[in-house]
Amino acid sequence: MTTTELTSDCSQCFGLCCVALPYIQSTDFAKDKAGGTPCHNLNDHFMCAIHSNLREEGYKGCTVYECFGAGQKVSQTIYKSVSWHEKSSEEMFEVFPIIQQLHEMLAYLDEALKREETKPIHTQLMEAFNKIDAYTYKDPESILTLDLTVIRSEISDYLSEAGELVAYAKANEHRIQRAAFEFMGAQLKGHNFQGAKLRGIFFIAADLRGANFTSAELLGADFRDADVCGADFTGSLFLTQAQMNAANGDKATTLPRHLQRPSHWI
Ligand code: SF4
Incomplete structure (x- = not known):
């Protein structure tokens, strides 16, 4: 049984996507920002001051980002509510995108597991889910040593098979x-x-x-x-x-x- 949430809850996050990640002035972002620096629109409570107006303000890129619940996992579970203001900021900013990618993989596996058509491979999907989920509860030093390419390739076949089963069900x-x-x-x-x-x-x-x-x-x-x-x-x-x-x-x-x-x- 997992306690991992796979959708973002910004109220439980230190605004990590708005600090750790860089963006470049373009049709998606109104200004440049270096990774590891807070966006000028982030307020003191780690919330976006223009959240309801992002597209109009020139920040369309922010509306298409999804952390899959990595923000709250890093903030509350891995760093135990100690924010980047207080310590380990560089390490936290490196851990966050790794957890984001692991959570994205978990979200796909979770979706496949919820489909009736994929029942023939539920055992394999569940094993893969549990293995990746366990990585997201490790300490930061261990997380930084994970090889995402290898992990992704391990689940790729299962996701393809899930796609085949869903399509096949429709004949x-x-x-x-x-x-x-x-x-x-x-x-x-x-x-x-x-x-x-x-x-x-x-x-x-x-x-x-x-x-x-x-x-x-x-x-x-x-x-x-x-x-x-x-x-x-x-x-x-x-x-x-x-x-x-x-x-x-x-x-x-x-x-x-x-x-x-x-x-x-x-
Ligand atoms: S504009 Fe808002 S959502 Fe986008 S990075 Fe800045 S604070 Fe975050």
């Missing part, structure tokens, strides 16, 4: 043979991607109005500035809040139950 699996970037800016209105394996596909700025993504595997698919108005993502696998925050949808877009409609869609 409509089809693979995307084209290069990952070929859908950038493409006109795909009403396209049927049901049960497709779309891992890592770039849908940046594509017209996906009314497209059918039901039971599609979407791990790492890039929906930045894609128009997903009226698209159907019901039953899709490995779609994250950050992916949808980056897209433009509307009230007719159907999302998986674990995701919320981004505020800028309304």
Whole structure:
């Protein structure tokens, strides 16, 4: 049994994403910021002073970041409520992105475990989940020695198999043979991607109005500035809040139950 939460709770975090990570002035961020320095919009209570207005203020990039609960794990569990103001700040800023990546892997495994279609591999998924979860409770020195490439490759096959099982259950699996970037800016209105394996596909700025993504595997698919108005993502696998925050949808877009409609869609 795990106590790991896999969605962010900023009230339990030291504003780690707003301090540890760098950003560069661009269409996503209004200014430059070096990693390890607090964002000028972070207030004394580790909260963002412009949280409800990020897009309007030029900080769209912040709306598409998801720590998967790593912020509260690092703040409350690993550093036991002692913030970067007080000690170990450099170490904490190195530990945070490692925990963020481990929590992202846990979120995918957790989602796969919740699917009825993946029952044949639940034992393997559970073992992988428990192994990675245990890493996130280690001391900072041990966390800094973890090899994320190896850990990621260990779960990659299980996630692929989960995608196959979900697609197979729909008996409509089809693979995307084209290069990952070929859908950038493409006109795909009403396209049927049901049960497709779309891992890592770039849908940046594509017209996906009314497209059918039901039971599609979407791990790492890039929906930045894609128009997903009226698209159907019901039953899709490995779609994250950050992916949808980056897209433009509307009230007719159907999302998986674990995701919320981004505020800028309304
Ligand atoms: S703008 Fe707000 S959410 Fe973005 S880094 Fe700064 S404090 Fe954090």
